[in-house]
Amino acid sequence: MPITDSSSNSPCATKVCTSPPHSVCKPVGGVPKCVCPSSCPSFRAVKCGSDGVLYDNQCKMEQAACVKNMTITETPRKSCTG
Secondary structure (H helix, E strand, O other), X not given: OOOOOOOOOOOOOOOOOOOOOOOEEEXXXXXXXXXXXXXXXXXXXXXXXXXXXXXXXXXXXXXXXXXXXXXXXXXXXXXXXX
């Protein structure tokens, strides 16, 4: 889901981030940039990603998708190796 900054005077007010996936808009030097989230909650709700990796939670899986610039979806846990 694209995320925008609702502050009308923010450089991100009209920026819609779709690439990389799950990126968020952050103003960098007054210019809107789509960046990957830098942190996630620490709770565990393990998710198996379509890349074969077990993630601690949905946020961690989405963060990995952003960093890898690829779509990662939840798959049955038996599909993961870790």
